[in-house]
Amino acid sequence: AVILGIESSCDETAAALIATDRRVLAHRLAGQEAEHRPYGGVVPEIAARAHVEAVTPLVEAALADAGIGLGDVDAIAATAGPGLIGGVMVGLVTAKALALAAGKPLVAVNHLEGHALSPRLADPALAYPYLLLLVSGGHCQLLLVGGVGRYRRLATTIDDAAGEAFDKTAKLLGLGFPGGPAVEKAAALGDPKAVPLPRPLVGRAEPHFSFAGLKSAVLRARDAGTYSAQDIAASFQAAVIDCLIDRTKRAIAGAPGATALVVAGGVAANGAIRGALQTLAHARDLPFVAPPLWLCTDNAAMIGWAGAERFMAGLTDPLDVAARARWPLDPDAEAARGAGV
Numbered sequence: 278a279v280i281l282g283i284e285s286s287c288d289e290t291a292a293a294l295i296a297t298d299r300r301v302l303a304h305r306l307a308g309q310e311a312e313h314r315p316y317g318g319v320v321p322e323i324a325a326r327a328h329v330e331a332v333t334p335l336v337e338a339a340l341a342d343a344g345i346g347l348g349d350v351d352a353i354a355a356t357a358g359p360g361l362i363g364g365v366m367v368g369l370v371t372a373k374a375l376a377l378a379a380g381k382p383l384v385a386v387n388h389l390e391g392h393a394l395s396p397r398l399a400d401p402a403l404a405y406p407y408l409l410l411l412v413s414g415g416h417c418q419l420l421l422v423g424g425v426g427r428y429r430r431l432a433t434t435i436d437d438a439a440g441e442a443f444d445k446t447a448k449l450l451g452l453g454f455p456g457g458p459a460v461e462k463a464a465a466l467g468d469p470k471a472v473p474l475p476r477p478l479v480g481r482a483e484p485h486f487s488f489a490g491l492k493s494a495v496l497r498a499r500d501a502g503t504y505s506a507q508d509i510a511a512s513f514q515a516a517v518i519d520c521l522i523d524r525t526k527r528a529i530a531g532a533p534g535a536t537a538l539v540v541a542g543g544v545a546a547n548g549a550i551r552g553a554l555q556t557l558a559h560a561r562d563l564p565f566v567a568p569p570l571w572l573c574t575d576n577a578a579m580i581g582w583a584g585a586e587r588f589m590a591g592l593t594d595p596l597d598v599a600a601r602a603r604w605p606l607d608p609d610a611e612a613a614r615g616a617g618v
């Protein structure tokens with residue numbers, strides 16, 4: 278079967294065609310960095326309007342790339358949340374209209390499930406249950422992924438997400454937008470031991486994450502005026518890595534049945550973080566799976582793939598399914614499907 282996937286939850290509009298045998302027939306993406314850069318962050322109204330302009334041409338381009346028509350598609354999957362509600366609605370309404378017009382089933386995909394299952398698109402050998410570190414712009418969680426719609430959340434952040442910490446650090450250091458790749462680039466030129474920064478919650482029994490204190494420490498280091506931006510970036514990245522690794526170690530100990538250690542989400546594109554997790558997995562005799570970089574940051578292939586897994590499990594949604602600004606990925610979230618705003 279072939280699934281059309283549509284993503285529009287933040288500042289990437291994307292369309293992809295994914296076969297249930299894992300072939301990526303087409304994937305198209307339009308970023309909005311230029312529109313948001315003057316504001317130093319994503320402006321929801323600007324994002325929603327940009328999605329409106331981009332989504333239909335992207336779907337048409339993806340179909341043309343794959344050399345198929347809408348009639349050849351077996352189901353239409355779109356992100357239904359969580360995210361900026363205006364953008365989510367644009368993609369979901371587009372998917373509903375296409376589903377209605379072509380008489381195809383609709384699959385409403387949780388964006389986080391898109392990230393969570395994306396490693397399975399890249400690696401056919403990756404079997405459930407796996408231990409997932411989901412690190413993105415809005416989330417930082419450890420999940421035991423047991424299958425489609427089956428998530429046990431082991432840890433979450435008590436304040437900022439990992440990607441948010443990268444973005445705020447980039448802004449504080451004047452490294453530009455989007456922040457994650459800019460911090461990674463600057464960090465490569467700095468000394469990770471130059472600036473003493475805290476490791477919030479490291480060593481604690483409770484499994485959670487915290488990054489707000491780290492951001493404040495970066496601000497103090499900047500205002501001290503004695504460190505280069507490169508040294509602060511490198512020290513910040515090293516602190517984030519120490520936090521992620523310490524918390525993940527704890528989760529590995531608490532999830533003995535996991536088949537692999539897996540990382541996903543935009544922050545998973547960070548080479549130093551991937552390297553540290555790989556070393557940890559190796560030390561624990563666990564396979565390590567990280568999607569290719571293009572599949573880490575937001576894209577429609579992961580939405581198409583999550584849609585494919587749902588479609589294969591017989592899970593489709595009614596055309597009146599709701600877009601949701603908030604939609605956590607845990608057992609209760611499945612029960613609440615479609616009950617959002």
Ligand code: ATP
Nearest residue numbers: 287413414415416440441457458543544546547575
């Ligand atoms: P969510 O998925 O939680 O709803 P989102 O969709 O906005 O949030 P993603 O697109 O998955 O987030 O990831 C974007 C985040 O990843 C941004 O915070 C960005 O700074 C971060 N990021 C991207 N590349 C890197 C990198 N190389 N190093 C660190 N962070 C990165």
Ligand code: MG
Nearest residue numbers: 287288289575
């Ligand atoms: Mg983005």
Ligand code: FE
Nearest residue numbers: 413414543575
């Ligand atoms: Fe995302």
